Amino acid sequence: MSDETGARIRKKALALFRKRGFERTTMRDIARAAKVSLGAAYYYFPSKDALVLSYYEDMQLAHDKAARAAFRGANGLEERVRGVLHSKLDVVADDRHLLGAIFRTAVDPESALSAFASSTGGVRQQSVAIFDEAVGDEPMPEDIRALLPKAMWLLHVGMLLYFAHDQSPGQIRTRHLVDDAARVIVPLIAMASLPMLAPMREELVRLVARAFEPQVPSPSTPPAPGESS
Amino acid sequence: MSDETGARIRKKALALFRKRGFERTTMRDIARAAKVSLGAAYYYFPSKDALVLSYYEDMQLAHDKAARAAFRGANGLEERVRGVLHSKLDVVADDRHLLGAIFRTAVDPESALSAFASSTGGVRQQSVAIFDEAVGDEPMPEDIRALLPKAMWLLHVGMLLYFAHDQSPGQIRTRHLVDDAARVIVPLIAMASLPMLAPMREELVRLVARAFEPQVPSPSTPPAPGESS
DNA sequence: GTCTATAACATGATAGAC
DNA sequence: GTCTATCATGTTATAGAC
Numbered sequence: 001m002s003d004e005t006g007a008r009i010r011k012k013a014l015a016l017f018r019k020r021g022f023e024r025t026t027m028r029d030i031a032r033a034a035k036v037s038l039g040a041a042y043y044y045f046p047s048k049d050a051l052v053l054s055y056y057e058d059m060q061l062a063h064d065k066a067a068r069a070a071f072r073g074a075n076g077l078e079e080r081v082r083g084v085l086h087s088k089l090d091v092v093a094d095d096r097h098l099l100g101a102i103f104r105t106a107v108d109p110e111s112a113l114s115a116f117a118s119s120t121g122g123v124r125q126q127s128v129a130i131f132d133e134a135v136g137d138e139p140m141p142e143d144i145r146a147l148l149p150k151a152m153w154l155l156h157v158g159m160l161l162y163f164a165h166d167q168s169p170g171q172i173r174t175r176h177l178v179d180d181a182a183r184v185i186v187p188l189i190a191m192a193s194l195p196m197l198a199p200m201r202e203e204l205v206r207l208v209a210r211a212f213e214p215q216v217p218s219p220s221t222p223p224a225p226g227e228s229s
Numbered sequence: 230m231s232d233e234t235g236a237r238i239r240k241k242a243l244a245l246f247r248k249r250g251f252e253r254t255t256m257r258d259i260a261r262a263a264k265v266s267l268g269a270a271y272y273y274f275p276s277k278d279a280l281v282l283s284y285y286e287d288m289q290l291a292h293d294k295a296a297r298a299a300f301r302g303a304n305g306l307e308e309r310v311r312g313v314l315h316s317k318l319d320v321v322a323d324d325r326h327l328l329g330a331i332f333r334t335a336v337d338p339e340s341a342l343s344a345f346a347s348s349t350g351g352v353r354q355q356s357v358a359i360f361d362e363a364v365g366d367e368p369m370p371e372d373i374r375a376l377l378p379k380a381m382w383l384l385h386v387g388m389l390l391y392f393a394h395d396q397s398p399g400q401i402r403t404r405h406l407v408d409d410a411a412r413v414i415v416p417l418i419a420m421a422s423l424p425m426l427a428p429m430r431e432e433l434v435r436l437v438a439r440a441f442e443p444q445v446p447s448p449s450t451p452p453a454p455g456e457s458s
Numbered sequence: 459g460t461c462t463a464t465a466a467c468a469t470g471a472t473a474g475a476c
Numbered sequence: 477g478t479c480t481a482t483c484a485t486g487t488t489a490t491a492g493a494c
Contacts, residue, residue: 027487028484042488207413276470
């Protein structure tokens with residue numbers, strides 16, 4: 001019954017996390033709720049953080065579906081941006097306190113769950129891909145097109161951080177922020193596309209692109225020449 | 230000997246953190262090194278995180294001095310930006326692994342040390358002030374002038390995060406990033422100042438300003454003055 | 459070999475004696 | 477103000493059931 005047991009532990013864990021928060025839920029609580037021993041819980045999930053990562057994956061999958069649904073009714077870039085961001089907030093709305101736990105590990109350079117670690121790379125790439133879909137075939141200079149999804153992913157992390165700290169009722173402030181950001185992005189791209197600004201744009205794009213370069217040769221990518229600094 | 234004991238605990242703790250990292254240093258190690266009991270250590274510092282906050286304050290003070298020294302030899306905004314950012318990296322260079330511990334708590338909405346919590350407000354305000362000095366009397370539209378220090382503070386947090394993850398020798402990549410950013414900032418301000426872009430600038434400034442609005446009236450500050458975030 | 463249960467350990471934090 | 481127990485909890489080790 002391995003599959004069933006693991007699923008039950010996971011389900012109970014997420015339920016407890018939602019109800020009482022990450023910190024105040026102990027592994028013993030989880031085991032008790034799932035009617036297994038503490039050791040069994042650890043047999044299925046090597047750490048408490050692993051249970052959070054499990055939530056992280058769930059969340060990503062749910063966002064994929066929600067965002068694509070939003071895209072279907074959307075007209076133009078602004079609406080797609082609004083859709084991809086609001087749908088993310090919808091997905092995590094009931095789990096704001098869990099975000100804190102995720103951020104804590106995501107930000108730690110030593111953690112395997114670090115937002116920049118390769119173990120979460122798959123989930124992150126999937127997340128960037130949905131922003132790529134949001135940009136779609138909106139006309140813009142090639143260099144901007146290449147970077148925009150990553151930049152949006154980064155901003156969306158900031159949005160989640162803001163959301164996690166947002167004390168306003170229904171987190172209305174974050175919702176407003178998203179609307180404002182969506183409204184601004186189209187003219188911003190238009191402005192950046194002005195030929196007159198091409199030189200500066202190139203410099204900015206180069207700067208951001210360099211910031212995104214991988215730190216270590218990832219196992220799937222052979223060591224690229226000329227990438228030490 | 231209260232003062233002397235507390236100072237000794239603090240000093241030994243920071244030394245151990247530097248030598249062996251935050252995680253691998255236990256409160257018992259610290260107590261032993263400072264020749265006090267575990268309970269005594271907790272008498273002076275209510276938590277392990279409190280010891281990190283203590284480092285955070287030290288770091289801020291050191292950065293103030295280092296940045297002002299850099300300003301004295303600097304000519305123009307670009308050099309001051311370079312100075313304020315590089316001096317920060319200089320100050321934290323030997324404590325990169327400590328940054329991870331700081332971020333972990335700074336990002337957590339429940340933590341008192343959260344970067345957005347009022348208990349760290351004093352330190353953060355001081356940090357924003359040094360970026361205000363860096364901007365100095367550079368001519369630019371009023372609304373940009375008001376927001377720029379906060380925006381720079383935010384970007385500098387990103388820089389520290391990047392620095393903490395930077396595996397390149399001597400963290401040369403972060404250093405290059407700082408140079409690039411400094412080079413870009415002056416033309417960026419010039420561009421944003423174009424009268425032709427005033428409408429969009431106003432919208433952007435309003436967006437960012439709203440994001441910085443304080444969440445709740447802090448208990449230590451009466452609700453009258455319009456500043457805290 | 460695959461799963462489960464129990465005991466033990468390390469460490470952050472607390473209580474109460476002196 | 478300092479100490480000695482003691483607790484709570486994440487994690488690991490060990491032993492057993494099937």
